[in-house]
Amino acid sequence: MKKIRTPQGLEALQNSLLQRRDSNKSCVRVCIGTGCRARGSVVVAEAFRNEIKKQNLEIPIDTKQTGCHGFCESGPVIVIGPREIFYQRVKLRDVPEIVSKTLLNGEIIDRLLYVDPTTGQKVLYEHEVPFYEKQRRQILANNGRIDPTDILDYIAVGGYQALAKAITTMSCDEIIGTVEKSGLRGLGGAGFPTGRKWRVCHKVPGDVKFVIGNGDEGDPGAFSDRSLMEANPHSILEGMIIGAYAIGANQGYLYVRAEYPLALKHLQIAIDQAREYGFLGSKIFSSGFDFDIKIIQGGGAFVCGESSALVASIEGKVGEPRAKYIHTVERGLWNEPTNLNNVKTWASVPLIINNGADWYAKIGTEKSKGTAIFSLVGKVNNTGLVEVPMGTQLKEIIYDIGGGILEGKKFKAVQTGGPSGGCIPEELLDLSVDFERLTEAGSMMGSGGMIVMDEDTCMVDVARYFLDFLQYESCGKCVPCREGIKRMLEIVTNIAAGRGKKEDMDLLQELAETIKDFSLCGLGKTAPNTVLSTLRYFREEYETHVRDKKCPAGICKDLIEYFILEDKCTGCGACLKLCPQQAIDAYGLTHTIDPAKCIKCGICRDACSFEAIMVK
Amino acid sequence: MAESDHEYSKVDKIIESYSCEKSALIAVLQEIENSYGYLPAWALRHVSEKLKVPMIQVYGVASFYDAFHLTPRGKHLIRVCLGTACYLRGSARVLEGLERELGIKDGETTRDLTFSLQSVRCLGACALAPVMVVGERYFDKMTPTKVRGALKRVRVYGENEKD
Numbered sequence: 205m206k207k208i209r210t211p212q213g214l215e216a217l218q219n220s221l222l223q224r225r226d227s228n229k230s231c232v233r234v235c236i237g238t239g240c241r242a243r244g245s246v247v248v249a250e251a252f253r254n255e256i257k258k259q260n261l262e263i264p265i266d267t268k269q270t271g272c273h274g275f276c277e278s279g280p281v282i283v284i285g286p287r288e289i290f291y292q293r294v295k296l297r298d299v300p301e302i303v304s305k306t307l308l309n310g311e312i313i314d315r316l317l318y319v320d321p322t323t324g325q326k327v328l329y330e331h332e333v334p335f336y337e338k339q340r341r342q343i344l345a346n347n348g349r350i351d352p353t354d355i356l357d358y359i360a361v362g363g364y365q366a367l368a369k370a371i372t373t374m375s376c377d378e379i380i381g382t383v384e385k386s387g388l389r390g391l392g393g394a395g396f397p398t399g400r401k402w403r404v405c406h407k408v409p410g411d412v413k414f415v416i417g418n419g420d421e422g423d424p425g426a427f428s429d430r431s432l433m434e435a436n437p438h439s440i441l442e443g444m445i446i447g448a449y450a451i452g453a454n455q456g457y458l459y460v461r462a463e464y465p466l467a468l469k470h471l472q473i474a475i476d477q478a479r480e481y482g483f484l485g486s487k488i489f490s491s492g493f494d495f496d497i498k499i500i501q502g503g504g505a506f507v508c509g510e511s512s513a514l515v516a517s518i519e520g521k522v523g524e525p526r527a528k529y530i531h532t533v534e535r536g537l538w539n540e541p542t543n544l545n546n547v548k549t550w551a552s553v554p555l556i557i558n559n560g561a562d563w564y565a566k567i568g569t570e571k572s573k574g575t576a577i578f579s580l581v582g583k584v585n586n587t588g589l590v591e592v593p594m595g596t597q598l599k600e601i602i603y604d605i606g607g608g609i610l611e612g613k614k615f616k617a618v619q620t621g622g623p624s625g626g627c628i629p630e631e632l633l634d635l636s637v638d639f640e641r642l643t644e645a646g647s648m649m650g651s652g653g654m655i656v657m658d659e660d661t662c663m664v665d666v667a668r669y670f671l672d673f674l675q676y677e678s679c680g681k682c683v684p685c686r687e688g689i690k691r692m693l694e695i696v697t698n699i700a701a702g703r704g705k706k707e708d709m710d711l712l713q714e715l716a717e718t719i720k721d722f723s724l725c726g727l728g729k730t731a732p733n734t735v736l737s738t739l740r741y742f743r744e745e746y747e748t749h750v751r752d753k754k755c756p757a758g759i760c761k762d763l764i765e766y767f768i769l770e771d772k773c774t775g776c777g778a779c780l781k782l783c784p785q786q787a788i789d790a791y792g793l794t795h796t797i798d799p800a801k802c803i804k805c806g807i808c809r810d811a812c813s814f815e816a817i818m819v820k
Numbered sequence: 821m822a823e824s825d826h827e828y829s830k831v832d833k834i835i836e837s838y839s840c841e842k843s844a845l846i847a848v849l850q851e852i853e854n855s856y857g858y859l860p861a862w863a864l865r866h867v868s869e870k871l872k873v874p875m876i877q878v879y880g881v882a883s884f885y886d887a888f889h890l891t892p893r894g895k896h897l898i899r900v901c902l903g904t905a906c907y908l909r910g911s912a913r914v915l916e917g918l919e920r921e922l923g924i925k926d927g928e929t930t931r932d933l934t935f936s937l938q939s940v941r942c943l944g945a946c947a948l949a950p951v952m953v954v955g956e957r958y959f960d961k962m963t964p965t966k967v968r969g970a971l972k973r974v975r976v977y978g979e980n981e982k983d
Contacts, residue, residue, distance in 0.1 A: 242945045242958035276947035424903035427944030462850070462887050463943065503846055503885025506941070520845035521877075522884045581905035581946035588947065619904065655904045669907055673941060679884075782965060784920055805920075806913055807964045 207482035209490045211368035214359070221360040230265045230307055231285040234294075235348060237272025237434055238427070238466060239588075244296065245280035251299040256307075259300075265307055268357075271435020271470075273348035274589035275335050278318060283330055283348065290330040291316040321585065321607060338604050340567070341591045342575050343551050347435035352470045355477035358438040364483055366554035370446045371489040374557075379450040380406060383553065385561035387573030392418055392509070392546030393621065393650040394726070395572070395639040405533040405543040406451045413453040414537045416544040417444050417497075418514060419460040419467065422506040423622030424673065426653035428577040429547050431589050433460065433467035436551070437474035441497060443550030445483060446557060448495045451543050456497040458547075459514050462504055471499055506623070506677035509651075510725045511536070511544045513679065524681045525725035546651075548577060568594030572638035576652065578620075583610045583658040590654075592637075599633040602656055613658040617741070621650025623670045623677075624730030626737025627663065646737035648730065662759035663742040664749050668696045670734040678727065685728030688719040692735060701762040704750035713739060758819035761804045765820055770794050772816035779808035779817065823862050830855070831863050835870045842871050845881055849888055858889040894929045894936035896974055899953045900962075903942030910963070911950035915939055917964030918952075921971060934975075955979030 278292035350357035384399025536542025572594040585607035626647035716732030773794035787801035838844035948960035
């Protein structure tokens with residue numbers, strides 16, 4: 205009988221797990237999150253298991269496949285306990301050496317250590333890597349520590365104790381009060397106070413209520429939800445069960461992108477195990493509370509991140525949002541009261557119940573409490589997942605944690621909030637990041653994408669890119685969004701192609717404001733943000749495109765030309781061989797490009813080892 | 821094209837496993853897509869009849885979500901990430917390179933049904949940008965120059981070659 209019925213039973217299980225697990229025993233933790241997996245970490249993990257068996261070791265060594273550690277740049281990463289030695293970029297061929305040297309003799313293999321690029325020092329432990337040092341990992345704390353497919357790992361680190369506490373010692377009112385007092389806000393992007401939402405849903409009369417976990421992370425350049433679902437699925441379940449208990453729901457749904465197969469797999473395993481242990485099912489912790497969770501696979505539509513569109517999608521319909529005067533907390537899924545939160549919000553709940561509202565409220569800024577998770581990507585040295593207290597400055601995230609701009613180039617802008625967000629220029633690098641400050645700057649928190657752009661990024665092209673995304677993803681229900689974004693895209697495309705007119709910028713501004721005011725849902729309301737913010741901070745760049753028909757960053761194809769510097773060209777022929785258009789001539793000692801044939805694919809520039817090919 | 825009873829009963833089984841629930845429409849279509857690689861027209865009509873959902877609604881759902889395809893797809897599905905991180909690092913040029921090399925446009929399939937080309941918005945592997953995935957196999961830090969070699973390796977070794 206595995207079912208846990210009392211808090212004492214849970215504690216006894218945790219204690220016996222901790223006793224059984226020798227903390228001095230060596231344990232190799234291999235990251236098998238999507239980033240490391242793509243670089244072959246699953247093969248590395250298998251190799252460790254085989255190698256340990258093969259070398260027939262006297263001392264027992266554990267291997268563990270964990271979720272994302274966050275430092276994707278250095279993948280595959282492994283951590284060797286109990287000393288917590290951090291190895292990066294581990295290849296299959298390194299495995300036998302790691303087993304025989306580090307695991308058996310405690311020797312450190314120098315070449316696998318991380319080198320701090322600013323000091324040139326080698327770093328031995330994961331927490332000393334500058335990327336991690338400046339973070340405050342709370343929601344992500346157990347990512348990389350536990351095996352996401354083993355509920356016992358989660359229980360050993362204190363899992364499900366918040367649930368036990370909530371159900372056996374707190375009333376629904378107390379739980380909601382604690383969440384309200386903590387100041388937790390929706391981490392899916394909008395930042396609506398979670399406690400208030402729960403309160404309303406709790407109060408709405410009705411016997412049937414639902415809770416939904418939103419894991420439909422559609423923002424390009426954001427992967428924090430995915431990492432959490434892959435690495436610590438039980439934390440999401442625990443939060444949802446507590447929320448359902450407080451609100452009075454008996455059925456929950458997790459809506460997850462079909463593009464995240466590993467997250468889907470780990471969540472399903474977690475749900476099955478939680479049922480086995482009685483955390484899901486009937487009479488949870490011997491109370492009168494029954495609850496279960498079902499996973500729904502998303503169909504790959506960005507708009508389904510919006511609550512009413514997501515609800516429509518669960519009902520098997522086309523994912524179109526509806527007008528907001530009826531709130532989903534009152535009439536949501538199948539017209540019953542429904543409370544929807546992002547998976548990160550749900551995962552924050554157990555932390556708040558365990559540590560108290562005051563503990564959580566102490567972290568962060570006046571109006572934004574707790575931590576924020578960002579996917580730090582783009583032209584930055586350390587790509588990865590970053591969790592920092594609300595109020596951390598942009599430059600701390602980009603330079604101290606992110607290690608600055610790729611190839612020493614110049615910073616131009618940082619884009620937050622995905623397609624709904626905006627671009628923030630260099631002048632605002634000391635901005636403290638929280639819900640309010642980002643909105644004031646013309647961007648938003650969104651799902652936590654933070655995309656760093658350097659001098660080689662064209663802001664007109666960035667605006668065009670996001671408009672293209674949004675016009676494709678617009679569901680087409682309301683006119684301002686469906687027609688407006690398309691027209692904006694046409695104008696920006698014209699500007700990028702050198703067909704822009706002087707009055708275009710004002711027209712864009714006017715269109716943007718109309719779409720913002722009159723669209724039905726969040727997608728349309730926030731769609732113009734990239735255009736508005738780039739017009740606000742980078743108007744000069746638009747003007748150069750319109751007036752001079754030039755693209756300063758050398759990106760917009762119709763405004764650039766490839767040419768070869770005669771003094772640098774050695775006539776080696778590398779570009780000539782690869783050019784798909786036969787546009788390169790080799791008369792004389794050096795090469796020349798025939799602009800009439802050139803399609804500006806850039807292959808020749810990639811191929812040139814002498815930096816002889818330029819764009820003007 | 822008349823489909824055999826066998827094919828129909830295969831689809832029936834999927835529908836019945838969801839107890840012919842109307843709300844299971846998306847899940848049913850997902851399973852059909854998984855077993856055929858696309859949604860055949862006869863299967864859509866059959867689903868419409870069995871679930872008693874009007875064909876216009878079935879078609880609406882099938883054409884709304886990116887997860888569904890209405891034409892057969894190639895043996896190898898090439899996905900090129902056009903997420904913001906990949907885009908900034910030049911994935912649009914990789915996509916163009918693939919289009920040139922394969923002679924098809926984004927979203928199309930080669931005539932010999934070997935390759936389907938599809939751009940996607942973010943695979944969440946931003947550290948590997950620009951990234952291209954063939955089946956389950958990742959190609960990281962792609963450039964247009966690497967396209968030809970990558971395709972050749974997939975043709976010769978398939979999707980599961982290990983580095």
